[in-house]
Amino acid sequence: MTSPIQxxxxxxxxxTRYEPSxxxxxxxxxxxxxxxxxxxxxxxxxxxxxVGRLQIAGNDVWLLKPMTYMNRSGQAVAALxxxxxxxxxxxxxxxxxxxxxxxxxxxxxxGGHAGHNGLRDICAQLGRDFLRMRIGIGHPGHASxxxxxxxxxxxxxxxxxxxxxxxxxxxxxxxxxAGELQKAMHRxxxxxx
Numbered sequence: 001m002t003s004p005i006q007x008x009x010x011x012x013x014x015x016t017r018y019e020p021s022x023x024x025x026x027x028x029x030x031x032x033x034x035x036x037x038x039x040x041x042x043x044x045x046x047x048x049x050x051v052g053r054l055q056i057a058g059n060d061v062w063l064l065k066p067m068t069y070m071n072r073s074g075q076a077v078a079a080l081x082x083x084x085x086x087x088x089x090x091x092x093x094x095x096x097x098x099x100x101x102x103x104x105x106x107x108x109x110x111g112g113h114a115g116h117n118g119l120r121d122i123c124a125q126l127g128r129d130f131l132r133m134r135i136g137i138g139h140p141g142h143a144s145x146x147x148x149x150x151x152x153x154x155x156x157x158x159x160x161x162x163x164x165x166x167x168x169x170x171x172x173x174x175x176x177x178a179g180e181l182q183k184a185m186h187r188x189x190x191x192x193x
Contacts, residue, residue, distance in 0.1 A: 002109070004179040005131065006090040007062045008033065009077050011118040013151075014067040022137040022162075023070060023150040025096040026118075029135065029166050030065050036170055041065060047083070048076035057174035062086070066118075073118040074125030081126060091130040092176060093122060094169065096150060100136025103161030105169055107176070107185050108132045131176070135165055 012018065012027030019027075034041055034052055041050040041063060052063040062084065066076030081091060095118055100106060110129045113119035122130065138158065140149035154162060168188060175184040 002131075002179045002181050003087065003089045004059050005061060005092045005177045006059070006084070006086045007064060007077075007081060007092070008173070008177075009064045009066065009073075009091065009093045009122075011070060011073055011093060011095040012065065013070050018151065020153045021151050022154050022158075023096050025135040025137060025162060025166070026094040026133075027065050028162070029094040029133070029169055030063050032166055033170050033173060034063060039063060043067070047080045048072075049080075051080065056177040059177045061177055071117040072121055074121035074123070077122050078125040088127040088129045089131075091126070092133060093119065093130055094133040094135060095119060096137045097134035098137060098139045098146065098150070100134055100138075101161075102136055102138050102154060102158040103165045104136030105165045105188050106134045107181065107188060108134060109181070131181070133169055133176075135162065135169065137162065 010026030010030030012024035018024055037054045039052045039054040041052040044051040048068045049064050049066040054061050054063060062080060064076060064080055066073045068075050095116060109131050113123050140146060172184040172187045
């Protein structure tokens, strides 16, 4: 057992221009989680984002979509975590992951930012020991193509794989929220072939 999760953050960029981009996989996860649990998000200026509250597995859980743009995500996460005195270990951050193929997903506790600007800012403002939900988007093959790739739209096939992975993440969220990480990891990391 680890800490029950009190705050679930989905990373992305605000605005219709970015909505369909791979970089918004974290936003897609939060939207689906709220939809399935009957939650609603509202704009909260003091937390620099859209915020909601759900009951998941008997736990009160905050949802947050930072509206700061990706590279300032930590400003929103730290504002809400500090205001409600949520320890860094009780924070889950869902984000796009270049090192996993579309449809792949991994949970990871702590670590570095691996060049992800949203994670970099959260690490700088809150610390590194938060839980990460890494939603695979694949890699374009060359470092010089990464920016255009993450801000680009996945193919319909890739989007379908990502949506299936997000469904699996939503289904595993009650275990994650309850701090049953081993159970959630087993569910998410076991091949679905």
